[in-house]
Amino acid sequence: MQKEKLVLIGNGMAGMRTIEELLRLEPALYDITVFGAEPHPNYNRILLSPVLSGEKTIDEIMLNTRAxxxxxGITLHTGDPVTDIDRKRRIVKSRSGRELPYDRLLLATGSYPFMVPVPGVDLPGVMGYRDIADVDAMIAAARAHQQAVVIGGGLLGLEAAYGLQQQGMDVTVVHLLDTLMERQLDKPAAALLQASLESRGLRFLMQAQTAAIEGTDRVERVRFKDGSAVPADLVVMAVGIRPNIALAQAAGLYCERGIVVDDTMLTYDPRIYAIGECVQHRGQCYGLVAPLFEQAKVCANHLARLGYGRYQGSVTSTKLKVTGIDLFSAGNYQGGEGCEEILFQDPGAGVYKKLVIRDNKLDGAVLYGDTIDGAWFFQLMRQGTDISGLRENLLFGQAHLGDAGHGGQTQAAAMSDDMQVCDCNGVCKGEIVRAITSKGLFTLDDVKLHTKAAASCGSCTGLVEQLLASTLGSDYSAPEAKPLCKCTDYTHDQVRAAIREQHLTSIGAVLQALDWREPDGCHVCRPALNYYLLSAWPNETRDDGQSRFINERAHANIQKDGTYSVIPRIFGGETSPQQLRAIADAADKYQVRTVKITGGQRIDLLGLTKEQLPHIWKDLTDAGFVSGHAYGKALRTVKTCVGSEWCRFGVQNSTKMGIELEELTWGSWTPHKFKMAVSGCPRNCAEATIKDFGVVAIESGWELHVGGNGGVKVRATDVLCRVETPEQVKEYCGAFMQVYREEARYLERTAPWVERVGIAYVKKRVVEDEVGRKALYKRFLESQKLAQVDPWKERATGAEAHEFTSLRQVNA
Known part of the structure; x- marks a missing residue:
């Protein structure tokens, strides 16, 4: 059967994304031909600014090579734009004289820069900023000339100005209004932006109206309405774009500002679709990439004859691609009647945050200086989420709402699969996670190669790293020597060393001694500092409960619906009828929605409200239970088999050993979650060889294992040693935990830590140095006296009465 012919007019990002989506859905449905006006294959147009600034090359921004x-099987004609569409005969004609029939036609003709209609606009050296040819011309001008004027203080104008300055030119930005990026920023944020750019050497003429561009053989100056003028060897117009609809109009397609399309991206001709900056949908034209990629998915859905995709418009967000400037804007950032505003402003630190709320929903956001939660705010806007329950901590970001497993990485871990991570390439979280798990990706470079996320402007690199961490858990280690957070240039190891060497015993002392940029720290550094202080000076440091995640403060795991789950500890998985009755009574009393047996041989009570937590814990502790720490950076579980007491293969009493280990180690704080297991024979039914600390019974005693992980990337343990007695098992376990606690980085599991320091080092500290081992074990036992304390004797009062005070004050 002969394939239908699909012709794409426009080899840009929107049209080619549609083709890519179509190939995923129905790769063999069409014979595809693409006409492009430029002599290049498909490239990432929004990365022209990094090319102009010299941060990237043309080759680095290519999206699809000729190969x-x-x-x-796609026929590509570059440098040959289509000049005529014969809708009656269904034929397109190109500038070179090619004629090609079509069954389906896709228009993606994009836009062109608007040139201010003033005298001299046609002089050599006056140009727009839209494609590779413009960038090449600007770079060439920078090599031969010194003075540049950029007309337009919007997103594109500022990126052009920064790029030209990086090329060595003296740049003046001319803007008609009194604030920069007025379509994306309010005045306080715009003032911070202007001050930052001025400190980098850019000059600004605000409220300046261009009257003429003057010169003889080439542009020499720009003159303004008030009579003043500035010298100019190069003038770049960046005052906006216009949809490129000339071809569609000549073909008789219905156009207004753009080519009018319906929710399926179909024009008034049932054979012709249109997409991208050239279209008008529900009265709106879009000039940003994210909406175009959303349109592409819908258009591909219909070209593939699936027929259910609908495009209903987009909420847009903005990021400025200027190195060192963090800026995010989305939605109705100006507010207005019926809106409320939540503000945070610290001009000294260069941080400004503004959230606009309407009817208990986030309606707009402006972030400057700290944009880590921009993607989350954007998702709340797109989904119309009711934020009334989040309002108290909304401005401070997602990390203050709960622990998704990785501290500063909670934002990415809690993102929904359809949340867009990479705006440059339109890559969502779900695509990245699927690539990580299905293709075995473990590094940032792997993700860039397979998904293109973080491969362009780099502004989403942090989010991609967070996704690697939240997906792989202990299998992902952040690159070495990175600062602990944005508040400091010190690394984890340097901060830890300073705490020991300077005998710092409080977070405030650390912040002052190390000249922290933020006087109170942030959600990334405070939990780490709190842990480092506790591990260094357990008898002198007060555990700061407010520097712990909500799960650790409340001693329960927050669930996706906002309720909590409670897991009482069942030592070694061995329970009794009395314990089961107590759990059943609590489940009845508090109307627990789900009671589940966990993989760690415990019972999970799900669906509790935050207000119920102190009460159910009071009842459970009265019945003799302590917390299972399913929420904590602490010992989680000690998995056991029945061992020699019941199993015909068992050679040691693994259940008893597991209970003793759990009684020894529960409540201990660790850099990350810590899991153990005890198997009663080498058949290893308790899976001890994929745990942080594993014990396998042998005829002569016990074989000890360390550094295992059962996550996406399974890591088998390293054998530490063999011992003969249960007391030795406990001593070696406590010593291993203590050296891990004292030396690993916060949020570093034992698997990457052992790989980083080497098993030989661990053996030297725990096995070969007997004196050192006993000292480690002694310190571990001393710290456990502080960790295993009954919170009901030390409960918080007043404002903190609704929460437990800290992990140290945990049920006993």
Missing amino acids: WYDEH
């Missing part, structure tokens, strides 16, 4: 087109 890619060949591999997918």
Whole structure:
């Protein structure tokens, strides 16, 4: 059967994303031909600014090489724009004289820069900023000339100005209004931005109206309405774009500001679709990439004859691609009647946050200086989430709402699969996570290669790293020597060393001694500092409960619906009828929605409200239970088999050993979660060889294992040693935990820690140095006296009465 012919007019990002989506859905449905006006294959137009600034090359921003087109059977005609569409005969004609029939036609003709209609606009040296040819011309001008004027203080104008300055030119930005990026920023944020750019050497003429561009053979100056002028060897117009609809209009397609399309991206001609900056949908034209990629998915859905995709418009967000400037804007950032505003402003630190709320929903946001929660705010806006329950901590970001497992990485871990991570390439979280798990990706470079996320402007690199960490758990280690957080240039190891060497015993002392940029720290550094202080000076440091995540403060795991789950500890998985009755009574009393047996041989009570937590814990502790720490950076579980007491293969009493280990170690704080297991024979039914600390019974005693992980990337343990007695098992376990606690980085599991320091080092500290081992074990036992304390004797009062005070004050 002969394939239908699909012709794409426009080899840009929107059109080619539609083709990519179509190939995923129905790769063999069409014979595809692409016409492009430029002489290049498909490239990432929004990365022209890094090319102009010299941070990237043309080759680095190519999205699809010529070989890619060949591999997918696509005919590509570059440098040959279509000049005529014969809708009656269904034929397109190109500038070179090619004629090609079509069954389906896709228009993606994009836009062109608007040139201010003033005298001299046609002089050599006056140009727009839209494609590779413009960038090449600007770079060439920078090599031969010194003075540049950029007309337009919007997003594109500022990126052009920064790029030209990086090329060595003296740059003046001319803007008609009194604030920069007025379509994306309010006045306080715009003032911070202008001050930052001025400190980098850019000059600004605000409220300046261009009257003429003057020169003889080439541009020499820009003159303004008030009679003043500035010298100019190069003038870049960046005052906006216009949809490129000339071809569609000549073909008789219905156009207003753009080519009018419906929710399926279909024009008034049922054979012709249109997409991208050239279209008008529900009265709106879009000039940003994210909406175009959303349109592409819908258009591909219909070209593939699936027929259910609908495009209903987009909420847009903005990021400025200027190195060192963090800026995010989305939605109705100005507010207005019926809106409320939540503000945070610290001009000294260069931080400004503004959230606009309407009807208990986030309506807009402006972030400057600290944009880590921009993607989350954007998702709340797009989904119309009711934020009334989040309002108290909303401004301070997602990390203050709960622990998704990785501290500063909670934002990415809690993102929904359809949340867009990479705006440059339109890559969502779900695509990245699927690539990580299905293709075995473990590094940032792997993700860049397979998904293109973080491969462009780099502004989403942090989020991608967080996704690696939240997906792989202990299998992902952040790159070495990175600062602990944005508040400091010190690394984890340097901060830890300073705490020991300077005998710092409080977070405030650390912040002062190390000249922290933020006087109170942030959600990334405070939990780490709290842990480092506790591990260094357990008898002198007061555990700061407010520097712990909500799960650790409340001693329960927050669930996706906002309720909590409670897991009482069942030592070694061995329970009794009395314990089971107590759990059943609590489940009845508090109307627990789900009671589940966990993989760690415990019972999970799900669906509790935050207000119920102190009461159910009071009842459970009265019945003799302590917390299972399923929420904590602490010992989680000690998994056991029945061992020699019941099993015909068992050679040691593994259940008893597991209970003793759990009684020894519960309540201990650790850099990350810590899991153990005890198997009663080498058949290893308790899976001890994929745990942080594993014990396998042998005829002569016990074989000890360390550094295992059962996550996405399974890591088998390293054998530590063999011992003969249960007391030795406990001593070696406590010593191993203590050296891990004292030396690993916060949020570093034992698997990457052992790989980083080497098993030989661990053996030297725990096995070969007997004196050192006993000293480690002694310190561990001393710290446990502080960790295993009954909170009901030390409960918080007043404002903190609704929460437990800290992990140290945990049920006993």
